Amino acid sequence: MDFSQAYQEKLTTPEEAVQIVKSGDWVDYSQTCAIPVRLDEALAARHGDLSDVKVRSSITMQPLQVVEAGEGSFIYNAWHCSGLDRRYIDQGKAFFNPMLFRNVGAYYRKGYAPVDVLMLTVSPMDAYGNFSTGLTNCCVQDIIDVAKYIVIEVNPNMPRVYGTTGDHIHISQVDKIVESDAQIPTAAAPPATEIDRKIAGYIFPELSDGMTLQLGIGGMPNALGALIAESDLKDIGMHTELMSDGYLNLYRAGKITNMKKEIDRGKGVFSIANGSRDLYDFLHENQSIYSAPIGYVNHPDTIRQFKNFVSINGCIAMDLYGQVCSETAGTRQISGTGGQLDFVTGTFESENGKAFLAMSSTFTDKAGVVHSRIMPTFTEGDVMTTPRTQVPTIVTEYGMAHQVGLPTWQRAENIINIAHPDFREALIQAAEAQGIWRRTNKR
Numbered sequence: 001m002d003f004s005q006a007y008q009e010k011l012t013t014p015e016e017a018v019q020i021v022k023s024g025d026w027v028d029y030s031q032t033c034a035i036p037v038r039l040d041e042a043l044a045a046r047h048g049d050l051s052d053v054k055v056r057s058s059i060t061m062q063p064l065q066v067v068e069a070g071e072g073s074f075i076y077n078a079w080h081c082s083g084l085d086r087r088y089i090d091q092g093k094a095f096f097n098p099m100l101f102r103n104v105g106a107y108y109r110k111g112y113a114p115v116d117v118l119m120l121t122v123s124p125m126d127a128y129g130n131f132s133t134g135l136t137n138c139c140v141q142d143i144i145d146v147a148k149y150i151v152i153e154v155n156p157n158m159p160r161v162y163g164t165t166g167d168h169i170h171i172s173q174v175d176k177i178v179e180s181d182a183q184i185p186t187a188a189a190p191p192a193t194e195i196d197r198k199i200a201g202y203i204f205p206e207l208s209d210g211m212t213l214q215l216g217i218g219g220m221p222n223a224l225g226a227l228i229a230e231s232d233l234k235d236i237g238m239h240t241e242l243m244s245d246g247y248l249n250l251y252r253a254g255k256i257t258n259m260k261k262e263i264d265r266g267k268g269v270f271s272i273a274n275g276s277r278d279l280y281d282f283l284h285e286n287q288s289i290y291s292a293p294i295g296y297v298n299h300p301d302t303i304r305q306f307k308n309f310v311s312i313n314g315c316i317a318m319d320l321y322g323q324v325c326s327e328t329a330g331t332r333q334i335s336g337t338g339g340q341l342d343f344v345t346g347t348f349e350s351e352n353g354k355a356f357l358a359m360s361s362t363f364t365d366k367a368g369v370v371h372s373r374i375m376p377t378f379t380e381g382d383v384m385t386t387p388r389t390q391v392p393t394i395v396t397e398y399g400m401a402h403q404v405g406l407p408t409w410q411r412a413e414n415i416i417n418i419a420h421p422d423f424r425e426a427l428i429q430a431a432e433a434q435g436i437w438r439r440t441n442k443r
């Protein structure tokens, strides 16, 4: 069957395509690299004609024109924050939309997240009328299933990525098509600091041949990736929400074979990819890797099937009870729950699973004041990302603090032992006052 006629019939300009949007609509932009650049510009140009249009997306990597257009017509809502989303929220131009990543598809399916118009970037059509969703599988199939109208922005710079459900959309499901040659946004991997390297050094001995690895974002996972790349470790499996350049380096070093995985053997699995152009080119038509829905990748039912699952993510602060905040600083939204709780939950179910949450022991604010990230109790507004009932091992540049199954006094002792030495005495006094310190604890 020849789909080129259908393609031509649906092909239009961005300006005409966005006429489908009405005041009051919910418009979904998918997420991250799938955000449609030309359609966003054209929709923003309707600023003033439209009112109360709610735009939903996540992890924006370049300015969103519906936000830049200013107040009046559009309200932008982010499921998760990049640095840019964080700035938009700081400036009162956007709102955060709390979510648990493995459930986000169900929010759409169950009607909690309505969609009038879905607009997203896809790769060019194949001979069968399919457009690859490329770098963002995430929950796109759920959005496709509920959207009243679908407009795609076809861009040859979007790699064609193979996968399971959510890896493509068929032309028969699409209402309008526009074309674009915009660059797909890239993200530079943050450089590893000395502290990142120390933390990676504590985690490294916990790793073993044949493990399946989920690496989070930030400098520390990169430092760990570099250690693994130079080590004798072998036959690592990739099963991750986010595929970034850290994994590309491990592939290139021959460390990832996926051959020891208990499920998806021979395949590296991800749900969202962002990083360098080199990474995007590596993913193009690469049969050893597949994209899968976040509801599959992040689900404990999936992760429990790996015998040796290792999960490493970043956090912002913790208290002496073992509660972890990874998404706010007081009431300031920094990031999101993302997949952190999913991977902590799933890794506990893995037979020999090991989950680590890592942070530097201190944070230096813009005025140069050094604060302990380990606090007696949380400051007002801090949002708990990982509750103490699920918190795994915490790592700082001073070592590891195990938490699972321990009573409050042992948790407090382990946590204080990895705090910066300048803050330990004050933390001990606070622990005593809070009734979670035993006189026999080390001082």
Ligand SMILES: CC(=O)SCCNC(=O)CCNC(=O)[C@H](O)C(C)(C)COP(=O)(O)OP(=O)(O)OC[C@H]1O[C@@H](n2cnc3c(N)ncnc32)[C@H](O)[C@@H]1OP(=O)(O)O
Binding pocket: 083, 086, 190, 214, 215, 216, 217, 218, 219, 240, 241, 242, 243, 313, 314, 315, 316, 317, 326, 327, 329, 334, 335, 336, 337, 338, 339, 340, 343, 363, 373
């Ligand atoms: C890949 C996967 O599979 S992902 C699954 C896991 N997902 C998660 O773990 C989500 C939650 N975690 C995260 O988002 C990240 O790991 C983070 C935010 C905790 C750390 O990421 P990093 O990139 O190392 O954060 P970074 O140090 O750049 O800090 C980010 C911002 O928070 C601010 N910040 C960080 N710590 C603090 C603090 N204690 N107090 C105040 N502000 C703080 C920084 O100043 C910075 O703000 P800015 O952009 O205005 O300068």
Ligand SMILES: CCCC(=O)O
Binding pocket: 059, 080, 101, 241, 242, 272, 336, 337, 338, 339, 340
């Ligand atoms: C795409 C990465 C989001 C997360 O933090 O889980």
